[in-house]
Amino acid sequence: MKNAGMWAALLLLGFSGFMFWQSLSYPYYTPAGPGPGFLPRWICIALIVLSILYLWESIKKSVIYFSEILPKGRPLASVLVALGSLLVFIVIVDFTGFVISAVVLLFISLVREYKWYSALGISIVTSLFVFYVFYTLLGVPLPVNALGW
Template sequence: MKKMNAGVWAGIVVFLIAAVFLVQSFQFSYKSELGPGPGFSPVWLSGILVVLSILYFLESVSGKNAGSGEEWPKGQALKNILFILACLAVFLILVSFTGFVVSGSIFLFLLLFKAYKWYTSLLISIGVSIILFWLFDGVLGVSLPVNGLGF
């Protein structure tokens, strides 16, 4: 049996995610009185993504892109990807308890501390989290998770 490359797995994962979004997008109305409704963009975008993921999967299976050098990450690259996924998981767990600003600051700090000095990483992560919270919650009116202190 031929070994499946990363493109095959990527095509499968993207297809599954796009299919879930496509099914869920039918819960929103496609049209409104003024034109396209809230379901218009999700239906089209996820539908296009389903088609593209199928085409990518078929191309990967047929071996047309076998010379592209697609391989699973190894060594440090794999460690970096797993570290980012772990940081994202920590953010998702903490956000409901500590609020967006605290969990966002921790998330950004963990991602930045390898590249910058600790105090620079801390200032950037806190600053960006506060600015994003202000932008979404204050300006755009999109409620973000908050802790007992209101941030």
């Protein structure tokens, strides 16, 4: 149960099996040549084979324990802050729009390393820049609030 390599291999095996099953819904071959199911099917087959080989190796040869790879101390706190700020972003993005949610996400992530006013300034400028590039220039639909940003 503590073998991280085994769990990673099982996760990859499950993912590649699911993607292989999904690739069966696309035609493998068309009159013009290989169809849209050709490449995903072969990539998934390769992933399935590699994940089985890695599963075998992680069980028999090189056991990697979770306690060896999980961070401790300040790095663990950084991981938890990143996950927490992402969770906050997901919860508030529908209500506040992309810009405010991104400012909150970046501020939570940066305030530990920068002074609060620097973290806030970087968060605002970065969020507005990303919003401008993706929403205005590239036309990517982003969630907006009542003000349109």
